[in-house]
Structures are given as structure tokens and as C-alpha cells.
Amino acid sequence: MNKDSFVLRGGIAFSEGSKSIVTYSNGYVVCVDGICKGAFSKLPDQYKDLPVYDYGDKLIIPGMTDLHVHAPQYTFRGIGMDEELLEWLSKYTFPEEAKYADLAYARKAYEYFSEDLRRCFTTRAVVFATLHNEATIELMDQLEKTGMITYVGKVNMDRNGGVGLEEEDAAASLKATVEWLEAIKGRYKNTMPILTPRFIPSCSDDLMKGLGEMSAERGLRIQSHLSENKSEVAWVKELVPESTSYANAYEIFDTMGSAELPTIMAHCVYSDEEEMRILKEHGAYIAHCADSNMNLTSGIAPIRKFMDAGINIGLGTDVAAGSSMNMIKTMLISLQASKMYYRLVDTNVKPLSFEEMFYLATMGGGSYFGKVGTFKDGYDFDAVVIDDSKMFSMRDMSIRERIERMVYNDADAIITDKYVRGNNIYSNVK
Ligand code: GUN
Numbered sequence: 001m002n003k004d005s006f007v008l009r010g011g012i013a014f015s016e017g018s019k020s021i022v023t024y025s026n027g028y029v030v031c032v033d034g035i036c037k038g039a040f041s042k043l044p045d046q047y048k049d050l051p052v053y054d055y056g057d058k059l060i061i062p063g064m065t066d067l068h069v070h071a072p073q074y075t076f077r078g079i080g081m082d083e084e085l086l087e088w089l090s091k092y093t094f095p096e097e098a099k100y101a102d103l104a105y106a107r108k109a110y111e112y113f114s115e116d117l118r119r120c121f122t123t124r125a126v127v128f129a130t131l132h133n134e135a136t137i138e139l140m141d142q143l144e145k146t147g148m149i150t151y152v153g154k155v156n157m158d159r160n161g162g163v164g165l166e167e168e169d170a171a172a173s174l175k176a177t178v179e180w181l182e183a184i185k186g187r188y189k190n191t192m193p194i195l196t197p198r199f200i201p202s203c204s205d206d207l208m209k210g211l212g213e214m215s216a217e218r219g220l221r222i223q224s225h226l227s228e229n230k231s232e233v234a235w236v237k238e239l240v241p242e243s244t245s246y247a248n249a250y251e252i253f254d255t256m257g258s259a260e261l262p263t264i265m266a267h268c269v270y271s272d273e274e275e276m277r278i279l280k281e282h283g284a285y286i287a288h289c290a291d292s293n294m295n296l297t298s299g300i301a302p303i304r305k306f307m308d309a310g311i312n313i314g315l316g317t318d319v320a321a322g323s324s325m326n327m328i329k330t331m332l333i334s335l336q337a338s339k340m341y342y343r344l345v346d347t348n349v350k351p352l353s354f355e356e357m358f359y360l361a362t363m364g365g366g367s368y369f370g371k372v373g374t375f376k377d378g379y380d381f382d383a384v385v386i387d388d389s390k391m392f393s394m395r396d397m398s399i400r401e402r403i404e405r406m407v408y409n410d411a412d413a414i415i416t417d418k419y420v421r422g423n424n425i426y427s428n429v430k
């Protein structure tokens with residue numbers, strides 16, 4: 001796991017912007033002290049003394065960013081999928097999260113989560129824990145050990161959580177948050193705290209306001225959920241009657257963030273022109289969670305409109321409403337969802353191209369972490385090496401075709417190595 005300077009050789013693909021994927025077969029991508037120095041068809045002379053790790057015909061792509069995933073929900077993914085959001089939360093999710101009061105339970109479950117995250121396409125993630133401080137610190141300790149770079153949030157919720165999953169009141173929730181922040185101060189290199197009001201139905205006005213103030217005072221980012229489901233949107237209107245939209249309710253509590261401290265809002269299925277304007281004005285990120293939106297019958301988010309409006313956007317797996325942490329699967333469902341939005345909802349809203357989806361999974365979400373998500377000069381060196389040799393073809397395939405095929409048929413794409421800021425954090429060959 002030493003930070004290193006080296007060259008990888010193989011079939012390279014990365015986004016230049018949202019419209020194009022650059023590829024090199026038998027190309028080179030250079031890492032110096034954890035930073036990418038660019039990708040090349042011929043290795044520049046200045047790097048000729050660096051060690052070259054030759055991956056032959058394997059694919060080498062930038063690491064992916066999962067902008068929205070719930071760690072404590074990982075162990076019940078793929079079951080209980082017949083409910084819509086609010087029923088799903090109270091029937092399955094809240095009772096499961098309540099179990100994380102037990103540190104031994106949390107430790108075991110978070111071991112599964114952290115290890116599986118280490119093995120998938122994700123190199124960066126923004127994670128919800130539960131409201132429990134000890135269990136959240138346990139999760140952060142484990143994620144730090146993986147070598148991945150993450151934001152993790154102790155969840156705030158002081159209402160509507162049901163038995164065992166509610167903090168006593170706003171003051172208790174804010175106090176616990178400060179204690180959590182104090183306990184982890186200086187403890188990690190790669191694991192950062194993020195304030196996490198679950199969503200407005202879970203947080204009283206005083207709690208929301210307190211978190212808005214804490215974000216400003218301590219320079220902390222915020223993550224939450226926005227306009228995922230119609231019953232949820234109607235409920236928020238009842239809870240914050242003075243708001244002109246759900247996004248405006250977050251604005252009222254000063255939790256929509258700024259370009260310097262961008263808030264992540266997961267879902268945005270029902271975000272209209274006003275919400276789009278608010279998201280854009282605050283420099284917020286939308287975590288598009290298409291797998292989850294399908295599973296909970298939430299709807300289809302109009303991500304073409306968000307992209308055209310210049311709103312920041314990346315992909316989220318949203319486990320366990322999304323059933324897998326595989327970003328390739330999330331890309332596929334997001335592509336299919338955008339095609340169906342065009343076909344069934346509005347033929348003026350064109351589906352996303354494959355190039356655009358690859359961009360969202362890598363550079364789009366990666367930009368939340370800074371210069372992350374591509375192989376251009378100056379970006380953090382996050383890379384995934386993939387063996388797709390089990391996917392037979394009767395003809396030579398271009399790198400672009402192989403990447404597309406991998407997304408539409410993920411089963412046979414095997415990750416052989418994963419690098420985060422130049423550290424090899426996972427290898428199943430060496
Ligand atoms: N809204 C509030 N909490 C949650 C959650 O855990 N999952 C999803 N999908 N939406 C939420």
C-alpha cells in the first residue's frame with residue numbers, strides 16, 4: 001500500500017468531458033506520487049525510468065465514485081423490495097438500523113460492507129452510517145483501513161424513526177454530533193465526516209437549523225435526500241408549510257450548502273424548475289440513484305434536464321434501496337431509466353449517451369472530491385484494472401466497445417487491481 005510512482009500499461013479509457021471517452025489500446029497511464037501525469041499511446045521519455053506494470057490486454061479505467069450509499073443497509077440488500085419508500089423505511093430499514101446500537105453487531109456488518117466496497121469499482125464514496133456514534137466511528141475505522149477515500153455521516157434523526165431509532169430531541173442530536181466530531185478529530189487520513197440530516201421528515205426544525213449552523217461554523221459538508229417519492233414530498237410540505245418546495249425547505253434551514261461546501265442531495269426524482277434553480281444556485285450535487293428509484297417504485301429522475309441545466313451530478317447506488325454496490329449495474333440501470341424517460345415521459349428529453357453515463361460514474365461524481373475521476377494530468381491517480389477476457393467475441397473489439405459491453409453485461413468483468421491516489425488497495429492477481 002505504499003504511495004508510489006509507476007506506469008500502468010493496458011487498454012485505457014477515460015472521459016475527457018461529458019461527451020467523449022478517450023481510449024488507447026496498449027497505452028500508458030502515468031502515476032507520480034499518487035497524481036496522474038496523463039495517459040499516452042507512447043510513453044514519454046521523462047517517465048522511462050519508472051517501473052511499468054504491464055496489464056496486457058486488460059482494461060484500465062478511472063475509479064468510480066458512489067455519491068450515495070447506506071452502509072448499515074448493506075446486509076439486507078435485495079430483500080423486502082415490495083414496498084414504497086415510507087413503508088420500506090418503517091417496515092425494514094429503521095428496525096435494522098436500530099440494531100447498530102450494538103457495537104458488536106455493527107462491527108461484523110461493517111466488515112462485510114467495507115470489504116465488499118474495497119472489491120468493487122468504487123474508489124470514492126459518500127456514506128450514511130446510523131445515528132449511533134460508536135458504530136459510526138467503527139465504520140470510519142474500517143473504511144480507513146481499506147485505503148478508499150470516503151465521507152461518512154453519523155445520521156441525525158429526532159422524529160419519525162419509530163422504536164429505537166430516534167434521538168431524544170434537537171439538542172441531544174446536535175450534542176451527539178459534536179461528540180462524534182470531537183472523537184474522530186485527527187484520527188483519519190482518508191475518511192472525512194459529513195453532516196447527515198436523514199431527510200426533513202426525520203429532523204425537527206430546530207435540528208435542521210442547528211445542523212445548518214454547525215455546517216457553517218465548522219466548514220462541514222451536508223448530505224441528505226430530496227424529492228424521492230410523491231408521499232414524501234407531500235409530507236414535507238405539511239411539515240414545513242412555509243416552504244415553496246422541498247429544496248426550499250432545506251434552504252430555509254441553511255442546509256443547501258454552497259460551491260465551497262456542496263450539499264449532496266440523493267434522488268431528485270420530482271425536482272421541478274424551482275428545485276433545479278435552487279440546486280444550481282447552491283452548487284449542490286445530485287446523487288442519481290436509478291436502481292433505488294426503480295426498486296421502491298419512486299420514479300425516473302430527469303437527469304438529462306439536470307445535466308443540461310449545468311447542475312452537478314454523479315451516481316449513487318443507494319444500497320439497500322438499490323440492491324447492489326456495483327457501479328456498473330447502476331450505470332446500466334441509469335441508462336435504461338433515461339431511455340424510458342424519453343420513451344414514456346417526454347420525447348423532448350433525450351436519453352443519456354454511453355459517454356455521458358461513463359462520465360457521471362467517473363468524473364461527474366469524482367469532482368465532488370476535487371480533481372478526481374479521469375486520467376488527465378493533475379488528477380488523483382484512482383484506477384481500476386479489469387479482465388474482460390471471459391466475454392468472447394468473434395471479432396476484434398475497440399476499447400470503447402469493450403467498456404460499453406462491460407456495462408451492459410457486467411457479469412464477466414473481473415476487477416484484478418484497484419488503485420486509490422496511487423496506492424494499490426486491492427489485487428486479486430498478485
Ligand atoms: N430517505 C430517507 N432515508 C432513506 C433511506 O435510507 N433510503 C432511501 N432510499 N431514501 C431515504
Ligand code: FE
Nearest residue numbers: 068225266318
Ligand atoms: Fe438513500
